[in-house]
Amino acid sequence: MELKLGTGIGWRPEIADAVERLPGVDWVEVVAENLCPGRLPESLVRLRARGVTVVPHGVSLGLGGADRPDAGRLAELAARAEALSSPLVTEHIAFVRAGGALTASPRLEAGHLLPVPRTWDALEVLCENVRIAQDHLPVPLALENIAALVNWPDEDMTEGQFLAELVDRTGVRLLIDVANLHTNRVNRGEDPAKALAELPVEAIAYVHVAGGVEKDGVWHDTHAHPVGAEVLEVLAELVGRVSPPGVLLERDDAFPPEAELAGELSAIRAVVAGASPGPGAAPQDPASGLRPGRRGDLRAGGGWSRSSPRPSTSGLRPSNTAEAAPPRGAGNCATSHPRPADVAPAARPRDFGKGRGGEEEARRTRLAVAQTSLLSALVAGTPVPPGFDPARLRVQARALAAKRADVVAKVAPELPRILKDAYRPAYLAYAKARPLRDGYRRDALDFVAALIERGGLDDGVARQLGRWQKERSGPRRQGRAARVLRGLVRAA
Known part of the structure; x- marks a missing residue:
């Protein structure tokens, strides 16, 4: 069955009621980490009952x-996919973190999406990580290009x-962000246009x-401003x-009135309806030329089918697994993706795809050193890496x-209320000497x-x-199940 989503909007708690009322919303996207699979927001429950994907x-x-x-993060993402069908x-x-065992250095968190170097080393590592993720997710995976x-x-x-x-090596789908x-x-x-011609x-x-x-020659992808003509x-x-x-329309902050959201959705629909694919465009069937999904259907294409050889899962499963890994290098997909005649593929080094163990x-160690050096310069004030x-x-730093200060203000809204105008300069001064390590x-x-x-x-x-510190750092009261279990242990 062909995947056909239509026009959607990013669901956020702040605009949940508006999203339910907006006309012509075929589907919504939700930040996975903000969901609890066993306790979905009522708004999402109602949308799903209406047939909204x-x-x-x-x-x-x-x-x-x-x-x-991380196996735990993969399991959590899989649970959310299952809960939402x-x-x-x-x-x-x-990459969002660096340091740790590969570099024998403290773990650093970026609190942001940072770019992967477009090198053969980084591609090898990314492809292996994607294969591991595909093998542990119950539905196909699509990956987004970042700003x-x-x-x-x-x-x-x-x-x-x-x-x-x-895509050629893993069969993963793409989520292309035009912004x-x-x-x-x-x-x-x-x-x-060049990027679109090559992918x-x-x-x-x-x-x-x-x-x-755009400020001072730098474009800030805020998700808090209207969609402009450039995008x-x-x-x-x-x-x-x-x-x-x-x-799908994304909006994450400075949410406008419902009528403005409806207007932006209408503008997007007009572009999609008015720009019909030209000669030589790709087929409209999104599953064309792609491997079936992990469940053996064509809902989203591009995953591992049950009958296909699965990727190596070293690091998450025993090394003596009986499932064979697919061949490394070119031609991993059942069908290669055609490229326009005037677009040449990147020249691969002779040993690309060779070697495991x-x-x-x-490769992972080289990438770890490079990413840790960059992230440390951004969040810990270490020297700028060469180049x-x-x-x-x-x-970027x-x-x-600034983003870290904003997130902490949302996680702990009492702090800006207590500190008032002193909150932001005080937090930024603190953050210079204290990189993010264990969450917000x-x-x-x-x-x-x-x-x-x-x-x-x-x-x-x-x-x-x-008082705020004492209330949030003290021991938490045990849940009912834990108290019952403790009582049973004592009675035994």
Whole structure:
């Protein structure tokens, strides 16, 4: 069965009621990490009862990182897909953390999606991580291209070539964000039309559209501004090449009135309807030329079918598994993706795809060192790695710190109320010396502890912060099940 999503919008709690009322919403996407599978929001329950498809969109796997995917995170994403009866799940081509065992250094969290170097080493690691994820997810996987402020030095491929190689070797689907293509045009000088010409557009599962703003020559992909003509032009370029199964409007902050959301959806529909695929465009059937999904159907294509050889799952399953891994290198898909005649594939090194074991670990270690050096410069103030633009890294570092301050303010809204105008400068000063390591709730507690330890606070503010800290760092009351179990143990 062909996957056909239609026009959708990102579901967020702040606009849940509006999303239910908006006309012509065929499907919604929800941030996977914000859901509890056993306790879905009532709004999503009502939407599903109406037949609206819900797709979980992950942000924390870090498949582009040097480490193998975390089994717990994969299990949580799988549980959300099952709870929502979703036809696919999506994630990003990005790394979100670095350090740890591969570099014998402290683990660092970015709190943001950071770009993967478009090198053969990084591609090998990404493909292996994608195979592990595919084998542990109950539905097909699609991966999103991200926006970036920085360029990695000495890259081997363009974005289009990198995505084409990824699809060719893993059969993964693509989630193409046209706003991110525009962001990379402004920030990195990359032509969206060239990227679209090089990637296998028939592998697209769906498309993201979002707004942003340009400041001082840098485009900020805010998801908090209206979708501009620049982004709609990239959408038209894409739709001129392929009819995507779905197009979705993303909005994450500064939510406008319902009528404005409806207007943006209408503008997106008009572009999709008005830009019919031209000569030589990819077939409209999104499953054409792609492997069946992991459940053996064609709902989303591009996964591992039950009858296909499965990828290696080293790191998550015993090494003596009887399932054979597919051949590495070119031709991993049952059907190769055609490229336009004037687009040459990236030239591969002679040993690309060879070796497992020691060589795979060597690739992971090289990537780990590079990513840790970059992330440490961004969040811990260490020297800028060779080849990077220091000015652009300063912009990215400020953006990461600002986003971190915003998230902590949402996780602990009492802190901006207590500190008022002093919250943001105090938090940014704290963040310079304290990289994010254990999540935002822990970060909020550490921030308050640092303020109290430093001293110099107004007495009333200090008392409020002390009460807040005590309430959130004290022992939690046990749940009913734990109390019953303790009683039974004592009675035995």
